Amino acid sequence: MRVGIMGPGSIAEKMAYTLNQMEDAQCYAVASRNLERAKAFAEKFGVTKAYGSYEEMTQDPDVELIYIATPHSHHYQCAKICLEHNKPILCEKSFMANAKQAKEILDLAKEKGVFVTEAIWTRYMPSARIMMEAIDAGKIGEVNFVTANLGYALKHVQRMVDPALAGGALLDVGIYPLTFIAMVLGDDVAEVTSSCVKTETGVDAQNAIILKYANGTMGIAHSGMLGPTEQYGIVYGTKGYLIAENINNVDRICIYSADRKLVEAIPMPEQITGFEDEVRASMKAISEGRIECPEIPHKEILRMMELMDSLRADWGIQYPFE
Template sequence: MEVLKVGIMGTGRIASILAETMVQMPEVCLYGAASRSLEKAEDFAARFSIKKAYGSYEELAADSEVQLIYIATPHSEHSRNARLCLEHGKHVLCEKSFAANYSQAKEMIDLAQEKNLMITEAMWVRYMPMADTLKEVLASGIIGEPMTLTANLAYLVSDKHRIVAPELAGGALLDVGVYTLNFASLVFGDEITDIASSVIKTETGVDAQNSITLLYPGGKMAVLNSSIQVLSDRQGIIYGTKGFLVVENINNFESICVYNTDRKLVGSYQRPEQITGYEYQVLASKDAIEQGWTECPQMPHQTTLNVMRVMDELRRQWGIRYPFETTNEE
């Protein structure tokens, strides 16, 4: 495969950033864009000089020219949209959160594996070079054994309908909390021994703010906070037996600063130049497709499922259930 032909499903803000990114990537051809409104699709296609515009998602999925479809629709639609793509033989890069719940995520992955198609979650920080840098710094032992971490992510987005709508699987957890969970997963893995949490809900019944404490084997702990009502510093801090390190912006690692037991700076790593940061997940998807893999090693299916299971448990603790969820999907 020389150039990967990509279609975008959805034409919102994230889709625009992906389009802006892909038009600067010689490895891919942004071939088509689909919306439920042909007018919106045509406007989007014109903005980014995209060849095809589709007035339905079905038309995009059915186009034999398209190889990979990036799903940029609300969380509530990911499962339905992904199944549509997979049934038409398309590989899938699906925006986070991957699905509304574990059951949907498992069905999506099972179908992709059955059809020998690649599907992966667009948890973009997992694909970035800085994720590898973080792992290398921790493996070097410079801060000793990591025992505790804190992470937060919060944006002023509670005025957006999608963010607070239960029918769209809204709330802080699936939109921004998923980043804090992935940060903890990057550092401590997914063997969690206990989950405790607190929540403050919106008037619509989804989580406005949450605080999560995860316990791991060996006495390790992660304390995570996310919100759609305030602005945070977006830091991730990892505390070890010989020092600590600070990651600026867990939503797109800008820098990693390492401190010793005297709290003196002993190491600093800066994010390499990037288009937007979204290019890495596209390149990883292309590589996986070329290799004949059904998943990307940077974001294994099992990790996606583990995080989805944790989010299901958190919502169970909070008494939050989306209107479209059946008993089998809880």
């Protein structure tokens, strides 16, 4: 499948590298608002076509899937351009800046019958399936609690602290702990309690979120950009617990008994970068005539955006363009 990339930034470089290592996909085109930047990217990664506007790339009949790698603040505009030209979309997380944008894009995708999904890579990785198989097999008993955290030293990165670019820890980093908890506990959230610490620019620097589910299970998510964390996702059960080491790209899954003894350590399959899983899931869905991926249906994409909207509302954080 010939893939076009919108926005030649650092995450786009990782995708281009991944595509170049895949036998079933090709990094065919790249688009930037600056033609010279697109050409430099194309030369670096051996990309066939370079475009100086996003719309121009969507008019290329040979582009079969577009990966949107622009800042969150630009996802909506980029996705709309793609859908106007009936181009399937793999859009970086967070899917949009808010739920209103997400609903409009998802509704338009349904209206036009065009595939759209979110590139929240942990949803597509084998680690998600391996973890759920271990839980479903009863290796830790009945699940009652989940914790997950992700933190990096990112306060020096301009887009992370810029409200105009939908900055803050939540949309960029916090979506991973929330996604980890959702993969285990589902979507029936009955109550949410949270708090955050803000940067000088008014976006969240770090946050803590408690989720109470209708069935009595609970989840705690923490994310931040002030410094690194151990990045563990821990699933607690009645017979023991499971630790997914590095929720952003699980290195291994360790299962412990009730007396904290290591019972089993499950290594993860080899990968190119991990991006290949979301690409292949998109390719499979498109080939089957779907407009969404079973790994993350549109209703779950929208629910996560609504959850993050409600968190920002509680914290008094609104982006200038909203």
